[in-house]
Amino acid sequence: MTGPVEILATAVMARRRRSRRFSLLFQAGIAALVLWSLEAIVIGDTDWSRITLASVGRALGRFAEFDWRLMPDLLEPALETVLMATLATLLGLLLAIPVAWLGAANISPVGRVTYVLGRGLMTLSRSIHEMVWGLVFVAAVGLGALAGILAMSLRSIGFISKMVAEAIEDVDTGPIEAMRAAGGNRFQVLLYAIVPQVLPVVLGSIIFEWDVNVRRSTIMGLVGAGGLGLALHRQIVSYNYGGIVAVILIILGIILIGEVASNRARQAVL
Amino acid sequence: MPTTTSSAPWPISPAMPPVLEICDLRVSYVAGPEVLKGISFAVGADEFVAIIGSSGAGKSTLIRCVNRLVEPSHGRVLFNGRDMLRLDSGDLRRERRNIGMIFQQFNLIERMSVIDNVLTGRLGHTGTLRSLFRMFRREDIERAVRLLDRFGLAEHIDKRADQLSGGQRQRVGIARALIQNPGLLLVDEPTSSLDPKISREVMALIRDAAREFAIPVLCNIHDVALALEFGTRVIGLQGGRVMFDAPAAEVDQIVLNRIYNMEVL
Numbered sequence: 001m002t003g004p005v006e007i008l009a010t011a012v013m014a015r016r017r018r019s020r021r022f023s024l025l026f027q028a029g030i031a032a033l034v035l036w037s038l039e040a041i042v043i044g045d046t047d048w049s050r051i052t053l054a055s056v057g058r059a060l061g062r063f064a065e066f067d068w069r070l071m072p073d074l075l076e077p078a079l080e081t082v083l084m085a086t087l088a089t090l091l092g093l094l095l096a097i098p099v100a101w102l103g104a105a106n107i108s109p110v111g112r113v114t115y116v117l118g119r120g121l122m123t124l125s126r127s128i129h130e131m132v133w134g135l136v137f138v139a140a141v142g143l144g145a146l147a148g149i150l151a152m153s154l155r156s157i158g159f160i161s162k163m164v165a166e167a168i169e170d171v172d173t174g175p176i177e178a179m180r181a182a183g184g185n186r187f188q189v190l191l192y193a194i195v196p197q198v199l200p201v202v203l204g205s206i207i208f209e210w211d212v213n214v215r216r217s218t219i220m221g222l223v224g225a226g227g228l229g230l231a232l233h234r235q236i237v238s239y240n241y242g243g244i245v246a247v248i249l250i251i252l253g254i255i256l257i258g259e260v261a262s263n264r265a266r267q268a269v270l
Numbered sequence: 271m272p273t274t275t276s277s278a279p280w281p282i283s284p285a286m287p288p289v290l291e292i293c294d295l296r297v298s299y300v301a302g303p304e305v306l307k308g309i310s311f312a313v314g315a316d317e318f319v320a321i322i323g324s325s326g327a328g329k330s331t332l333i334r335c336v337n338r339l340v341e342p343s344h345g346r347v348l349f350n351g352r353d354m355l356r357l358d359s360g361d362l363r364r365e366r367r368n369i370g371m372i373f374q375q376f377n378l379i380e381r382m383s384v385i386d387n388v389l390t391g392r393l394g395h396t397g398t399l400r401s402l403f404r405m406f407r408r409e410d411i412e413r414a415v416r417l418l419d420r421f422g423l424a425e426h427i428d429k430r431a432d433q434l435s436g437g438q439r440q441r442v443g444i445a446r447a448l449i450q451n452p453g454l455l456l457v458d459e460p461t462s463s464l465d466p467k468i469s470r471e472v473m474a475l476i477r478d479a480a481r482e483f484a485i486p487v488l489c490n491i492h493d494v495a496l497a498l499e500f501g502t503r504v505i506g507l508q509g510g511r512v513m514f515d516a517p518a519a520e521v522d523q524i525v526l527n528r529i530y531n532m533e534v535l
């Protein structure tokens with residue numbers, strides 16, 4: 001005898017079997033894709049006759065040297081790298097605030113049009129690599145740190161404004177109503193009901209972005225936009241492997257320091 | 271229930287014009303059915319009007335129409351003779367300064383200090399530049415301190431609002447409304463987030479302050495016992511209409527059963 005429970009159970013079983021079959025098919029598809037891309041771009045595209053144990057060993061051996069003489073000359077660009085990251089983050093924040101205002105659906109000034117504009121600016125900023133911006137600004141303002149700062153700050157707008165806009169969209173509307181009910185104007189509502197609520201997100205995202213900008217600024221010099229990257233570039237073009245190692249170690253040190261500093265800052269803020 | 275022992279000031283004396291007069295108020299939210307279907311009543315200067323009614327009856331909507339946090343689609347809301355619904359945004363903001371509001375969820379700014387929260391009640395009287403730097407006037411600060419002291423919060427003045435208990439936070443909310451020096455208090459379920467003992471304390475606080483400063487009160491309240499205890503007059507809403515409107519002392523079980531359709535009591 002088949003009661004309603006049995007009928008239901010049969011239906012559930014069938015549904016589960018179908019979804020299992022589908023996920024197996026899906027996994028097989030992924031595996032095929034991975035194998036095909038390995039064959040197409042790695043196996044077929046590499047000059048395997050060039051790679052021997054000896055050649056790899058020789059290349060790695062060169063990197064075991066370390067050029068101590070270079071160290072004093074690297075201190076100034078190292079400092080410049082950190083300062084570039086800091087200035088770029090602050091400038092990025094300054095530029096991100098109006099973009100976040102446009103791109104937050106609930107407070108966007110003219111509604112749909114400005115919202116789309118804000119979101120568009122965010123995507124634009126995030127989708128163009130800082131090295132590309134770097135090339136643009138080196139052409140525009142010349143070699144040096146300024147080009148790097150401008151490039152990185154444009155890149156920072158995207159992340160900061162996206163985080164802040166989303167925080168604005170998530171604010172508790174209670175305080176907003178309270179400020180309006182007390183006769184507050186638009187600016188006062190923004191200042192008292194919204195800013196305090198999004199402040200933790202603002203601080204959190206500029207700390208995160210500073211950390212990222214420290215990494216970015218270590219290589220901005222590769223396109224002539226200031227910082228340690230320029231030193232790295234010089235060592236690379238003169239095949240001075242010991243020098244390359246020295247620069248890379250300094251970069252590593254800066255990034256570690258940045259990591260520690262941003263962790264400390266995050267703990268202090270949140 | 272005897273109706274003769276009422277100390278409620280009812281009916282209001284004809285010499286005294288009502289502070290608030292609501293005429294044929296209708297509201298529908300976007301593309302929905304009417305939530306308020308023609309509400310009319312007047313509130314005198316010394317009244318504490320408790321609005322009761324089951325969930326969804328339209329109590330919050332009604333109260334929020336008075337200061338136009340909700341835009342009515344039809345009717346008149348006369349506050350001291352001025353029709354709130356005809357004000358442009360600048361005049362509306364000026365008129366809102368004279369109407370204090372107390373909320374169920376307190377609606378404090380959690381990350382701001384207790385005293386700054388109270389001072390936001392003065393935003394309507396504070397210039398934009400001053401408010402940017404939180405430069406409130408000395409007399410406002412004195413008033414805030416006095417109110418907080420009155421509500422037993424003197425030692426919490428500089429604490430962040432989110433460090434207070436529910437009852438304490440609602441007191442901050444009440445102080446914020448009172449510092450406006452309002453001519454009317456709108457109160458939306460002030461006790462729903464509080465336990466019964468604190469609820470009565472908070473209601474007493476609102477009533478006593480309203481009496482002392484002679485502010486009429488329009489107060490939504492789920493709890494019928496609290497409505498009867500603190501209200502001088504009770505308005506029952508059901509399905510967006512006024513089902514009854516009577517001095518608190520005249521409300522009896524039969525009326526209440528009618529209003530709640532036997533489902534709540």
Ligand SMILES: Nc1ncnc2c1ncn2[C@@H]1O[C@H](COP(=O)(O)OP(=O)(O)OP(=O)(O)O)[C@@H](O)[C@H]1O
Nearest residue numbers: 299300302305323324325326327328329330331332
């Ligand atoms: N912002 C809104 N948009 C659409 N409909 C709404 C909105 N606010 C309230 N409503 C509807 O209006 C009706 C009345 O709601 P209202 O909040 O005024 O009732 P209430 O009496 O305060 O109820 P409660 O006791 O639950 O607070 C409800 O049917 C509700 O769903």
Ligand SMILES: [Mg+2]
Nearest residue numbers: 329330331459
């Ligand atoms: Mg309500």
